[in-house]
Amino acid sequence: MRDTPPLILLAAGGTGGHVFPAEALARELLGRGARVALVTDSRGTRFSQELIVPVHRVKACPLGKGLFRKAFSIAVMGIGVAQAMLLIRRQKPSAVVGFGGYPSVPLLYAAARSGVPIILHEQNAVLGRANRTMAPMAKALCLAFPHVAGIPPLTDTKIVQTGNPVRPAFAAFRATPYPLLDEDGAIRILVLGGSLGASVFSAVVPKALAMMSEALRHRIIVAQQCRAADLEETRAAYAGVGVIAEVSPFFTDVPERMAGAHLVIGRAGGGAIAELAAVGRPSILVPFPHGHAGEQKANAEALAGAGGAWLIPEEVFSPEALAVRLESLFSIPGTLIKTATAARGWGTIAATDNLADCVYDAMGLPTPKSLAGLTSNPDASGKEGNLALSTREFYS
Structure with a gap:
């Protein structure tokens, strides 16, 4: 009997700029026989209807201005981290890929605390706040642009130039x-x-x-x-x-x-x-x-x-x-x-392949060939599973 395929969680903010590259990577990973789930906020679920993968939501909010709002934001993010820790214990992912946006932070932080490899992808020519915060804990920092501002010191060795994944329709x-x-x-x-x-x-x-x-x-x-x-x-x-x-x-x-x-x-x-x-x-x-x-x-x-x-x-x-x-x-x-x-x-047309290769490198697994056309998670035998899109919220 074959081993269970690796589970890879994709953490992305709720706008299309974060979720669409995550969708492109999800398709490639599914084609390689991996299992995939998306972790986002309530906005992100509307962008993921073409893929038959689980969608999980954890609590998150941007860091507010003023003492009260900052305290509230920290409290909400703390709840999100607790939810993400529970999700990781239940799902046992092999890796977490972060695409930026504040909803990605609780899962990425929980993954770092749990010893799960983190791969970050930055879609812009300036490193976003979420990715900049998590970069020191990441195993790889994948970039879409040849020159990116705002990269923290001592993370240069983690940089991989992948390009920005686009959906197959483009x-x-x-x-x-x-x-x-x-x-x-x-x-x-x-x-x-x-x-x-x-x-x-x-x-x-x-x-x-x-x-x-x-x-x-x-x-x-x-x-x-x-x-x-x-x-x-x-x-x-x-x-x-x-x-x-x-x-x-x-x-x-x-x-x-x-x-x-x-x-x-x-x-x-x-x-x-x-x-x-x-x-x-x-x-x-x-x-x-x-x-x-x-x-x-x-x-x-x-x-x-x-x-x-x-x-x-x-x-x-x-x-x-x-x-x-x-x-x-x-x-x-x-x-x-x-x-x-x-x-x-x-453009870098091989960006999705490049990013998927980086994920497998971070997991320490050989890179399999892609089987085009899979849009849902495989079962343990490597066949495509019949898993309906689901949205789950985890509360502590």
Whole structure:
């Protein structure tokens, strides 16, 4: 009888930037015969419906400001650590992989206390607070960007350059050529606002299109992700300037839309950068200006510095500035094609494999070959199990 396959817990914050890379790694680990479970907060469960793996929730909250809020945060995180210790005792994982975000901290700390190997993955060009806190306890610190700021002293020997895992749906379009852009054809713009949408794009993009020449404006077709609260106003704004636009709070087919776009306008999260590079599409990046360490600005600078994007800080992202940029780009299509090629060349398409290899190295196990197509946990015989998605909360 074969040994029970290793169980690997993936700890991720509840936004798509943390959970989507965890999903990509989960698919690869399942394909290699491992068992996988996701540990996140209540937000993260909505991103994990495509995989049939257990989802566990433990208590966590960000560190608040002020004495009372800090004390409350510490108390909640303490409960989370106790829950995570119980989870580890019950599940007996072989490794824990952290993808950042405060919900990952209780499980990572409990794993360190329990002697379970920790592997961290940083999706951004600036090390996040959760990963920076846990880096001294980790066995490996896997990076998506060639240069990452904020790495603690004495952790250099733990660094592994893996790249940022992207979901297979994006990787599948890597070989798709840049869409033909002729003189009279449609110009497709995809506007993405991050996992929560972004009001700035609804305020700026329709007005910018109104300032463009009529000949160009009437060729433009927009697909925009926007906040639900801005939905009707944004639709009316596009209709008012005569632009065909599909506006929705969430698109389920972003990979296909990205592959068909001539230009993407959006935020600069680490996951978004990796997806743009995987598909190979030019973008105008407007970094979220309120990140704790300017990580989105650093992300955008990395891709723009490689010639794969254009960076416009939000404080100067005006309708006038965007209109001038769009007129220039669509008047000289060769620039868009060149930028698309540079974006594709910047990405690390083997990132998921690299990260999975690192996990097996940390466990001290030989690296098995992947069996594509598994989306649920195998049983002890190595066959795919029939395990329904479950969400469990552990309380002390």
